[in-house]
Amino acid sequence: MNFEFDERAREMRDRVETFFRTEILPLNPAYRRALKADPAEARAIVRTLQDKARNLGLWNLAVPGLDEDAPGVRLTNLQFAPLAEIMGRLHWASEVFNCHAPDVPNMEVLAKYGTPEQKRRWLAPLLNAEIRSCFGMTEPDVASSDANNIATRIERVGDEFVINGRKWFATAAANPDCRLCVLVGVTDPDAPRGRRHSVVLVPMDSPGLEIVRKIPVFHHVDETSPHTELRLENVRIPVSNLLGKQGEGFAVGQARLGPARIHHCMRAIGTCEVLIQLMYERAGARKTFGRAVIENANVRDMIASSRLELEQCRLMIHRAAWTIDTHGDHAARRDIALIKVAVARAYQAIADRALQIFGAMGVTDDTPVAAAFTQARAFRIYDGPDEVHLRGIFGMEKPGAAGESRFYLS
Numbered sequence: 001m002n003f004e005f006d007e008r009a010r011e012m013r014d015r016v017e018t019f020f021r022t023e024i025l026p027l028n029p030a031y032r033r034a035l036k037a038d039p040a041e042a043r044a045i046v047r048t049l050q051d052k053a054r055n056l057g058l059w060n061l062a063v064p065g066l067d068e069d070a071p072g073v074r075l076t077n078l079q080f081a082p083l084a085e086i087m088g089r090l091h092w093a094s095e096v097f098n099c100h101a102p103d104v105p106n107m108e109v110l111a112k113y114g115t116p117e118q119k120r121r122w123l124a125p126l127l128n129a130e131i132r133s134c135f136g137m138t139e140p141d142v143a144s145s146d147a148n149n150i151a152t153r154i155e156r157v158g159d160e161f162v163i164n165g166r167k168w169f170a171t172a173a174a175n176p177d178c179r180l181c182v183l184v185g186v187t188d189p190d191a192p193r194g195r196r197h198s199v200v201l202v203p204m205d206s207p208g209l210e211i212v213r214k215i216p217v218f219h220h221v222d223e224t225s226p227h228t229e230l231r232l233e234n235v236r237i238p239v240s241n242l243l244g245k246q247g248e249g250f251a252v253g254q255a256r257l258g259p260a261r262i263h264h265c266m267r268a269i270g271t272c273e274v275l276i277q278l279m280y281e282r283a284g285a286r287k288t289f290g291r292a293v294i295e296n297a298n299v300r301d302m303i304a305s306s307r308l309e310l311e312q313c314r315l316m317i318h319r320a321a322w323t324i325d326t327h328g329d330h331a332a333r334r335d336i337a338l339i340k341v342a343v344a345r346a347y348q349a350i351a352d353r354a355l356q357i358f359g360a361m362g363v364t365d366d367t368p369v370a371a372a373f374t375q376a377r378a379f380r381i382y383d384g385p386d387e388v389h390l391r392g393i394f395g396m397e398k399p400g401a402a403g404e405s406r407f408y409l410s
């Protein structure tokens with residue numbers, strides 16, 4: 001294992017860092033104001049920056065399996081890790097480089113499983129940031145952390161699939177640019193477990209597909225990527241919109257969830273770096289009882305513990321990235337489950353400490369701390385709750401060689 005970033009990664013990291021500091025960060029106050037006043041204005045800021053990033057070749061950095069003729073830079077997961085960290089410092093920065101969720105994981109599955117026509121119709125505009133997309137798996141009526149429960153029905157009638165069901169938390173579905181829902185549902189109810197579900201591509205303007213509402217998360221509606229409830233009533237799509245093979249929906253879904261999870265983890269490390277920096281500066285700048293807050297040993301412990309947890313998580317992420325690059329997604333499934341739990345927990349702990357150190361200001365919208373805290377809390381649920389990943393990690397534990405334990409137990 002060699003975690004040294006190669007020359008390509010170092011060069012790209014420096015270029016993304018420069019672009020972030022000179023072009024994106026100075027616009028953050030304007031972006032935040034625009035988001036409150038008119039989301040379309042905020043989108044215009046992102047579009048202008050996207051054009052600049054694309055012209056500099058800082059575009060589509062997160063999809064290793066791009067076709068030869070597709071626009072973008074083919075980086076490995078390990079090469080992308082330090083770039084994703086930089087993007088993670090601001091919640092809207094990834095989109096500037098067309099490296100944001102849920103579009104990137106959707107691009108990955110389209111690149112891997114899409115037919116030439118599906119790639120032409122959906123992947124090409126996603127790679128050019130002409131459209132957005134969403135992922136429709138979770139349903140309000142069933143415990144969706146067990147994918148076997150997903151109940152939305154996809155029934156074949158002649159040359160069409162007819163879809164009926166409810167979805168919620170489809171992130172970005174209510175974004176005005178969202179044109180595609182990558183949807184999981186039941187095509188083969190009588191097949192053995194694990195072979196009943198398929199993934200289909202549903203155009204958002206399909207008759208019968210209704211956007212029910214944008215769901216507030218912790219009292220807040222994300223206007224750029226709203227978590228959205230959808231109702232599908234007799235939605236008809238051609239059978240050619242099947243992604244991958246019928247009954248292999250879980251395999252397609254897994255190909256999507258691996259990148260989704262590791263990228264969220266990489267970005268979270270970037271957010272945590274900002275939180276540590278902010279809590280260090282804030283605690284140094286305020287005085288109580290005759291000395292700076294940072295002079296207190298417990299506050300120093302809070303900052304040092306955050307550093308400890310962040311560095312542990314960063315190393316685990318790099319190992320997961322290296323394992324995917326070297327041995328493939330399947331070999332990395334334990335590492336991905338480990339980082340999903342470890343990073344979400346560390347992220348929540350670090351955001352909680354930052355919030356405490358900021359006092360009342362920490363719970364306002366005047367700093368990124370409150371948003372990070374709620375994001376971190378939600379991260380322990382989305383992309384699979386902690387418990388489900390722990391279940392998977394436990395399932396991969398193996399007993400030692402037969403009879404060997406007795407030598408430890410004398």
Ligand SMILES: Cc1cc2nc3c(=O)[nH]c(=O)nc-3n(C[C@H](O)[C@H](O)[C@H](O)COP(=O)(O)OP(=O)(O)OC[C@H]3O[C@@H](n4cnc5c(N)ncnc54)[C@H](O)[C@@H]3O)c2cc1C
Pocket residue numbers: 102134135136137138139142143144145146168169170171217227378381382383384385387388391
């Ligand atoms: C901000 C956000 C964005 C999201 N974006 C998307 C999206 O874009 N597309 C999408 O399809 N979904 C999305 N989701 C949904 C998310 O993936 C699901 O909420 C998650 O998979 C859990 O499903 P559930 O809510 O039905 O919880 P349930 O399955 O009902 O589980 C509830 C709780 O039960 C416990 N539990 C479950 N299984 C076990 C077990 N085996 N052992 C012990 N305890 C267990 C856990 O504590 C779990 O949190 C998003 C969610 C959030 C919060």
